[in-house]
Amino acid sequence: MKVVHYFNENNRVAKVVDGEKSFLLTNKIGGYLWWNSQTTSRYQGWFFVPDDLVGQKIFRLVESIEIENAPAVEEIKNNFWECEQKRGVITEKFFLPPFLDVFSYQISEKANLTVVLDIKETYNNQSNNRFYEIFYENGLILIRYTQPDLTFPEIWLAIKSDSQETKLVKKWLLKHYAFDRKRNSPPFERYVFSAIKLVAAQRIIFAASKEKQKVIDCVTYAADNLNVLKKKAQKETKKLSSFFYDPVIKDPELKMAFLCAKNSLQGLLVFDQKKKAKMLYAGLPWFFQPWQRDTALSLKALSFVNRSAGQTIFEKMLVAVIKGEKNDSAVDGWGWLFKRSEIFSFKRKFLLLAIEEFIKNGQINFSKACFLYHSRTSWMDTVARAPYGLETQTLLLNAYQLAQDNYEFWRKKFFYRKQKNKSHKYLREKFWNNEVLADGLFENQIADRTVRPNVFLAALAYNKLLSKDEWQRCFENILPHLWLDWGGLATLDKKNSAFQGKHTGEIPLSYHQGDSWFFINNLAALILAQNNKKKFNAYIEKILKASAYDILWQGIIGHHSELSSANNLLPEGCLCQAWSSAFFLELLKKLY
Template structure:
């Protein structure tokens, strides 16, 4: 299939194998389709405090195959023989706009449900017409075949359609198969969905809510202001400008900026970044903190500050922050989210200082708040997560948070030491800014003592080991450099990278997540069973971060690796997976788009 990306006068095109697209409304919802449904997470989803799915598929009945997919970044056009479809999801509206180049019969397939609710029984649809609109009510009731009770109403979803006339109420459940989910071993990869109706249409506005009156009002608002919404959306995406000689690289850069931007939303009136679509529609604090640097680089200092301050307010008595916002009552701990947060505090301060903007964005009270939170963090970490002066983490608390064959990274990990060192360095900086000489000296001593200890215990003469008494080669060394480059001299970092890169390198332009000679290495993505996830799979955010580190240490020496990573990331974001978005992972053996197809930290790095 031919895929085209076009934004203003920049156009790039290439062939792609079964691509899909994802559009979001920046209000927590998204729309995603491919020629044929490949995941239960495709369709149209909207957010009303929690995520709901409404549509599984919409398409012109009896039309030929899709031959061309055009991404305008504010809308997507699909071309079939003699017919074009255009999809748009208006920003900040729980609606989609579906338009055709000529009137045709359109089939609507529904799978109304809460996003993670995969129960099959107790699903009821009612279809009627009211005042020129088609109104579909979905009611979910309990069923004793899956629930403890029978016939108790749980929730409703309303779908309101304007612009179409019903030609046939099909009202039929049929089984849909999802190949992407099956490849991931993510059950269920088969599900009964509901062919609701066929309608004659050329332009449809379809709106969603858990309230009938709200869905009708939403539909009316979008329908009345459709022309204006289209113009605003086009202006919005055209605002992401950066000129480069290479059109593909420039298109990839703009795609990454817009992809990250379209994951920015609000939860409880607090702005943040979803970890990704299709299924990571939560604020994961680690992923957010990693991604904040892209906001800083784009000069979005207010937004970066808002997210940073929200996370600072989440610091617990043990010096860490929870994995999620809002904080769950239980779940895995995070050893590195606090480290990433403090790295971004440092990055924001440094960026503002370089541009002489500190007083514009950080008041004296802000600086005192930051310093106090860093103190709280250090006291808690030393008290609860330090053994023999080294930072300690339990099982599954680093970003490599899956277990297979007793591989769980409990203990003293290199990147966690580097983050701790950066926290001490940041504390020293903030004490200097606030003229706290005593605190500055304490932080300086903590930093020097730990740096000496890490060099002694982790440097084996060739590279930094992944953990205390664990010489396994993993790409976490790049995170360690990124967090605290002062740990080694540039010559030693060069020696370190020289040693580890060949052990991790994939010829297509990425890094394995473990030494390819390690007995746990898996060259092919194994899906949800975790065998390959952190033991072989190549992570695009790590690849991009590694390229940044190589460029900072010795750009000339590592240029072949850097260019190969940049080329692979460009290919993936433009021509694979969800076009215009960076996927979570790839198999090590060959580049492919796997895992979450629109991943925040992949785009941000």
């Protein structure tokens, strides 16, 4: 299959790659389209989310559009604002207008098109009591869907097409999902609803809503203004061109990967109807939540893409901490947020209130080691690490440093300086053996010397823990244990008996015991470049090349995957992950 990324005539790259690839578009209000030539996952299709459920639930609508007697897809093209598929002489165009729950499909030749639906909440795979009603009204096809546990009474789908005739199909089809089977993500098959056949059609506009009149108004507006909506989206995409010269990247593939990563991260931003940023999705298709840790770690790169949105999200997260909104699944989320205070403006009293709340909720005992305890709540949440994890403790040190720097009252300033110095000394005594930093500390104060890549997170959180030469020595000693020849780092020492070389899908055996996470790879390259770019150049270049390849030519084209198997460079996990793209952008900013 040929894959093309096209920004303009001067910025275009193409490659023939093995296997089928897919593409993804978003609409800035939480909806998305993940499309493949043949549907291979229950997470593929067109999805929408009502305003009041953004970040909580999302709903699948269109499962596929089947072209009668269509040849196979030979090429897919990423135009950034729309995507195309080419089947011989036929070209299909896919477009999601920003800020509308609308999906536009166009085909270059008239064809008989069958619309296959699967309306459901994305995680709800029940197969009974699903009811579709089809109506005709003023040139529109209206579909009302009901289900007893749908969250709200009904979903309305409106369809406006240029077909010569509409035929009711109303048949249930059994679809087999090979991608889900490969991921060990049941169910691997599902009955979907073949609803209608549009005869001799070239254009279909879909709209969705919880209300009938809204869906009618929406599809009518989109159909009447489609060309205007496309021009606006194209114009908005052209704003990415400002990044051609900041940084200056001469390699065409690397430059395109940089643009794609920016576009991907921007596409994961969710706004309200007033165009104010609400949240950043952790990833798509199934991580449509604003995870505290992922968002905080992505904020610096987000400031490159949309500084205003980044500032808004930072402030919202800071206020949430002050209110005591605790994230029990991410003990380090607050700490990473404070780390990002070096990027954004803030009211000093708000930051200090948040730090006080963080320390209170972290249950710090100032008379002891001042350590933050976690039990499977670090980013490595599928393994039982030592409860006092390295990166968590360095984040606490950073919080102490921020409190010391920002308090004006001398007693508070002195108190936090004392805590910082005490913790700093203790961390060096317990974690550092003059060769490597331990991954954590057990309850009995014995260091966990298991080799994992969390030293790079620790270096990001608080690089004052070690000197530059000590960090260099640490990296030199751990890299041989973790390095993968294709250009990544394993999440566990390759010689450890628990190491898994192949990704195990939803059975999380390999996640943090072998799988190579792209955000860690890109972060590691960033930290190595900051420490000694010349010395670590071979590692940095290989990581950069592998990440760019994943973005351009693997998985969902134009988006950065969550992770890869350790044995081979493969697109696995969630195929569009915010922090993967975020650290790729940070890395390129550092290198160029």
